[in-house]
Amino acid sequence: MAEPAAMREIIVQAYAARDQGRLADLMSAYHPDAVFHLAGDKQALAVAGAIEGHANIGAAMENFIATFAFSNRHIISMIFQHDRAAVHSRFDVTFVPKGISFATEVVDLFRFADGKIIELVEFADTAMINKVISG
Numbered sequence: 001m002a003e004p005a006a007m008r009e010i011i012v013q014a015y016a017a018r019d020q021g022r023l024a025d026l027m028s029a030y031h032p033d034a035v036f037h038l039a040g041d042k043q044a045l046a047v048a049g050a051i052e053g054h055a056n057i058g059a060a061m062e063n064f065i066a067t068f069a070f071s072n073r074h075i076i077s078m079i080f081q082h083d084r085a086a087v088h089s090r091f092d093v094t095f096v097p098k099g100i101s102f103a104t105e106v107v108d109l110f111r112f113a114d115g116k117i118i119e120l121v122e123f124a125d126t127a128m129i130n131k132v133i134s135g
Helices: 004-019 023-027 054-067 126-134
Strands: 030-038 049-052 068-081 084-095 100-113 116-123
Touching: 004 023, 004 068, 004 084, 004 100, 004 116, 023 054, 030 054, 049 054, 054 068, 100 126
Parallel strands: 030 116
Antiparallel strands: 030 049, 068 084, 084 100, 100 116
């Protein structure tokens, strides 16, 4: 069973790395067999769905970092149970290609193995993401 303090530290460091565009530091938080899943309908938003494996997640995160800049993250709440954590956060997003900015909230569900993130399911405003990308 993972300790809440250790999980919290990994999550906070991973968020900071993501927000600052430090891909290598972000990926150091992920287990080699990790899965990242952006919850949502893949037909409505092409980037929704699961990405499996460290290399594939790294490639996707590199694209996400280049496309969506995050700033002013505020963690609203964190809940820990066994090897899992749930995090509700609010932050500003800039869609870099069009310079469009908006505030959003997400809920991330983490599962840990061997001191790393082995699964992350992210619940984001996919309708807003789709609107910004397509509009």
